[in-house]
Amino acid sequence: MRSLLPRDLLLVAAALLVWGIGEGMFLLFQPLYLQELGATPLQIGLITGLASAFMTTVHIPAGYLADRIGRRPMLLAAWFIALAATWIMALAKTLPGFVAGSIIYTMSVFVSVPMNSYITTARGKLSVSRALTLVYAIYNLGAILGPLLGGWVGSRLGLQRNFFVAGTIFCFSTALILFIRPQPIEAKRTRRIRAEVRQIMTPAFASFLAIAFLAMLVLYLPQPLTVNFLQNERKLDLNQIGALISIRSLGVVLLNLILGQLNARNGLLLSQAAVGIFAALIWQSQGFIGFALGYLMGGGFQTARAFITAQGRNLLNAETMGLGYGMIETVLSAAIIAAPLLAGYLYSLRPEYVYIASLSGIALVFLLSLLFLPAHQGGDHG
Numbered sequence: 185m186r187s188l189l190p191r192d193l194l195l196v197a198a199a200l201l202v203w204g205i206g207e208g209m210f211l212l213f214q215p216l217y218l219q220e221l222g223a224t225p226l227q228i229g230l231i232t233g234l235a236s237a238f239m240t241t242v243h244i245p246a247g248y249l250a251d252r253i254g255r256r257p258m259l260l261a262a263w264f265i266a267l268a269a270t271w272i273m274a275l276a277k278t279l280p281g282f283v284a285g286s287i288i289y290t291m292s293v294f295v296s297v298p299m300n301s302y303i304t305t306a307r308g309k310l311s312v313s314r315a316l317t318l319v320y321a322i323y324n325l326g327a328i329l330g331p332l333l334g335g336w337v338g339s340r341l342g343l344q345r346n347f348f349v350a351g352t353i354f355c356f357s358t359a360l361i362l363f364i365r366p367q368p369i370e371a372k373r374t375r376r377i378r379a380e381v382r383q384i385m386t387p388a389f390a391s392f393l394a395i396a397f398l399a400m401l402v403l404y405l406p407q408p409l410t411v412n413f414l415q416n417e418r419k420l421d422l423n424q425i426g427a428l429i430s431i432r433s434l435g436v437v438l439l440n441l442i443l444g445q446l447n448a449r450n451g452l453l454l455s456q457a458a459v460g461i462f463a464a465l466i467w468q469s470q471g472f473i474g475f476a477l478g479y480l481m482g483g484g485f486q487t488a489r490a491f492i493t494a495q496g497r498n499l500l501n502a503e504t505m506g507l508g509y510g511m512i513e514t515v516l517s518a519a520i521i522a523a524p525l526l527a528g529y530l531y532s533l534r535p536e537y538v539y540i541a542s543l544s545g546i547a548l549v550f551l552l553s554l555l556f557l558p559a560h561q562g563g564d565h566g
Contacts, residue, residue: 192364193319194447196299199263199360200323204433206270206353208330209337210346212429213430214286215412216422217343225412231283233406235290246294247301247510248380255305256366257300262295267354274347285440293517297510300493304505305367313451313494317444320490324440335426342478343422371500382506389499393515395552396492400519401526402545403456403485406463406538408524409484409531412474413466417535423533424472428479432561436483438445440558443487448498449557452491453550458484467539489516495557503537 189197196563210217218228250258274284300316307315334346414420414428438460443451457482465478493512500508530537 189318190306193303193308193315195320195360195364196302197322198550199364199512200319201326202324202353202357204323204361205330205333206326206350206357208429208433209325209334209350209353210270210273210343211336212331212411212432213334213343213346213410213422213425216415216425217346218279218282219345219412221282223279225409225531226528228412229408229509229524229526229531231286232524232528233537235283235287235308238287238291239293239519239520240514242291242294243297243342243513243517244507244510247297247506247508247513250298250301250510252369252504254366255302255506256364258298259295259302259361259364262292262298262410263354263358265289266292266295267351267358269488270351270354272353274344297506297513300509301506302364302367304497307549311494312497313446313448313491314444316490316494317440317451317487320486321437321440321444324436324438324486324533327432328437331433333426335423335429338426369448380504380507381511384500384504384511386499389496389508391556392496392499395549395556396496396512397515397519399452399456399488399492399549399553400516400546401523402542402549403488404520404523405527405545406459406466406542407485408481408527409535409538410466413531413535413538418470418475420472420475424505424514428475431476432479433481433485435480436486438480439483440490443491447559448491448495449553449559452488452495452557453553454552455484455488455491456546456553458482459488460550463539463542463546467536467543494514498558500535 215228216231218231223231246258258477266289269289272288273282276285303315303319304312310318333349337345337349352517411425411429415423420428435458439455441452446454462478462482462484465481466475467549469475469478493509496512498504526541527538531543
């Protein structure tokens, strides 16, 4: 791996690898733990949406600050906030206390903006799309082990114990990220955020953001309540669900490594198709093999997100890269707010409606992406 990644990129990848193990222990089990604490499917959708709502408040300021005070301080802040939030969730005894910790943890997702900027700058000879997909593939190697460990711990000791173990693992990841080096600050400190937003918001960038929002909405729609669907409708146990979540992470690794060789638009199109296969198989399958094949494709949601970021890079310059990435992440987060609310509503009507709606939406977004996104090597330059 050293031949592929420069020193700082290797440290970031290593920290994410360890973080992936800890996060995989609880993140996709969280709807089940919320259910244990007394939340209904509609409440789970509302809680997930509320937590996601805080995402929209952090990405643009995070990008603006990353351009001005540096990416490393922002990365360290996010790591420590998420570490503290995990221990709040671990120690919480009631639903409101747990939700508070979950919201704080969700707020730490502002890390994605300085992270993407840091990876873009530290990538060496790699293209932007290749660097992003490769680093996040390494994160998902850790996320393969995490759900297996989480399913084992949760089924024997209870899901709350997953958060204690994850909090301990996160301490090691935090130690690794402390060793990354600062990067040069390229932004002009005298310019105000509104002036930079106006510079970035060209008609091409606005159209790109609209397609990105729709894509993320339909790609995330089948994600939040699938573990509940499998447990409640298909009668899978925690060990089986943990195995499926690990298979999903393996799928992210494979899709990132394979599709990462393509240009950003083609990679995005194939990622959308993968999530469509996921939704169809979860909806129609009755056995574990079908669910496993579906989960292998379900990782296309995360792969698509990396390609959306890479595609947007073509429309940004170095001085406003952090702010531009923040605007992209804000739009994607807005879609992630809406998707769980819609999923919870559809699930309460009839669980299968979640997958029918997702498949219809993916077909529409695939067509829009094919027609309106540029076919050149999006995000693969400077």
